[in-house]
Amino acid sequence: MEDLKLKLKEQIIEALNLEGMTPAEIDDAAPMFGEGLGLDSIDALELIVLLEKKYNIRIEDPKDGRAIFESINTMAAYIQSKQIA
Amino acid sequence: MKQRLYINGLGVISPQKTFDVEGFLTEPIEYHENYILALDAEYNQYINPVQIRRMSRILKMTFTASKKALQDAGIEKPDAIIAGSGYGCINDTEKFLLNMLDNTETMLNPTAFMQSTHNSVAGMVALNVKCNAYNFTYTHRGFSFETSLLDAMMWIQEGKENVLIGGFEENSVNNHIVTNKIDFWKKEKVAAFDLLKTNTIGTISGEGANFIVLSASKNEHSYCEVKDVKMCYKPNENELLEALSQFLQKNNLEIKDIDVYLTGLNGDSSMDGIYYRSMNELMKDVPVAWFKHLSGDYYTSGSFGLWVAAQICKRQEVPPILMLDGASPKKPIKNILLYNHYRNINHSFYLIQS
CATH class of the missing domain: 3.40.47.10 (Thiolase/Chalcone synthase)
Incomplete structure (x- = not known):
């Protein structure tokens, strides 16, 4: 799980061009939208594309993204649950 | 009576030292390539971190150059924003199209698509200065900038005080390869200052973001009259x-x-x-x-x-x-x-x- 979180952080930094940020600076539990990382709705679309490209996971209803992308913890848990399934 | 038109502000990012310098081409740079790029400015001094991470290079160049032109003219919000570009944000266009090919038209990133349009530059400048006035982008190939200028001149005749106009273009590797096949660019490498001695077909491909504030009133900082x-x-x-x-x-x-x-x-x-x-x-x-x-x-x-x-x-x-x-x-x-x-x-x- 920790490996997955680290990899996910690296992929998010690259996909969202979070210049100057390192995986260590992203708190696993911190909210990704609003406060915390400060992402917005366009970033949410980029994250949906990232999940599909890197993990072959398709989010059919974008509304589900709110819960999935709440934090690195929730995102990693969602990926793991899909991979197990 | 015909309204006179003055250039009151300039912001230029080019392959030369034209941005944030006092002198006027005092240290010219000679290139030995047929594909030359603009010298990047310190963009993070002009663009906040939240905005900059999503911007492509041409957006950073144009945003910064336009901001400099407005600062130079001493105004915060122009009465119109008009841009001209033949290719627009071509690197984002290529990125988006290549993504479509690579991913068989699925999993397309929104950012490159949003920024691929020609008018994303003028729109972004308007959002930044909260300018809801006339906003237009001309994409008339070799007349793109001239048409922008003509439009600005007509707006000032109609009573607007300050109009921000810009001409911009970015080099792209793919486009260069294609246009090289139809002899747009020199096949041999040349020293730019000896360009006129070559006597061969083609020229050197450049780029730049050149913004100007055209105004109805002259002041002590005015550059010239158009x-x-x-x-x-x-x-x-x-x-x-x-x-x-x-x-x-x-x-x-x-x-x-x-x-x-x-x-x-x-x-x-x-x-x-x-x-x-x-x-x-x-x-x-x-x-x-x-x-x-x-x-x-x-x-x-x-x-x-x-x-x-x-x-x-x-x-x-x-x-x-x-x-x-x-x-x-x-x-x-x-x-x-x-x-x-x-x-x-x-x-x-x-x-x-x-």
Whole structure:
């Protein structure tokens, strides 16, 4: 799980061009939208594309993204649950 | 009564040291490639971190150059924003299209798509300065910037006070490869300052973000007055000379009144003939300057030429690197005629007055 979180952080930094940020600076539990990382709705679309490209996971209803992308913890848990399934 | 038009602010990012410098082409850079890039500014000093991470390079260049032009003019919000670009944000367009190919039209990233349109530049500038006024982008190939300028001039005649205009273009590797196949660029590597000695087909490909604030009022910081601009589509030599004659006549000038003739010579042996055969003969007694060895050629390179002309007017000097031959212009430098064409298709005259 920790490996997955680290990899996910690296992929998010690259996909969202979070210049100057390192995986260590992203708190696993911190909210990704609003406060915390400060992402917005366009970033949410980029994250949906990232999940599909890197993990072959398709989010059919974008509304589900709110819960999935709440934090690195929730995102990693969602990926793991899909991979197990 | 015809409203006079002044250039009150400039912001230029080019392959030369034109941004955030005091001097005027005092340290010219000579390139030895046929594909030259603009010198990047310290963008993070002009763009906040939240905005900058999503911006492509051309958006950073244009955003920063436009901000500088507004600062230079001492205004926060213009009365209109008009941009011109032949290719627009072509690297984002290519990125988006390549993504479509690679991913069989699925999993497309929104950011590259959003930024791939030509008008994303003028729109982004407007959002930044909260300008809800007229916002337009011309994509008329070699007339893109000239049409923007003409539009701005008409808006000022209609009563607007300050109009921000910009010409921008970015180089892209893929586009360069394609256009190289149809002889746009020199096959051999050349030293840019020796461009006119090559006598071969093609020129060097450049890029830039050149923004100007055109105003109805003159102030102590004004660079020059823009008297007129004229475009001619695919003229033959007689038509071109007739167009110039009418252009000067309309502005109550004769050739002897021109102090500097600034040309868009680019060293392409298949395109430059019109300068030598017609214009240079006509302008033989006028000091000749050129600029494409500094900027490279692109659809909106006329906007870089206008920056050069504006600087000459304000500073009353022509840096040696611009002079085509030894003859320096007499002072005061009052009238500058800028004649440029893109691939012998889009010809334009600008008349600039100090």
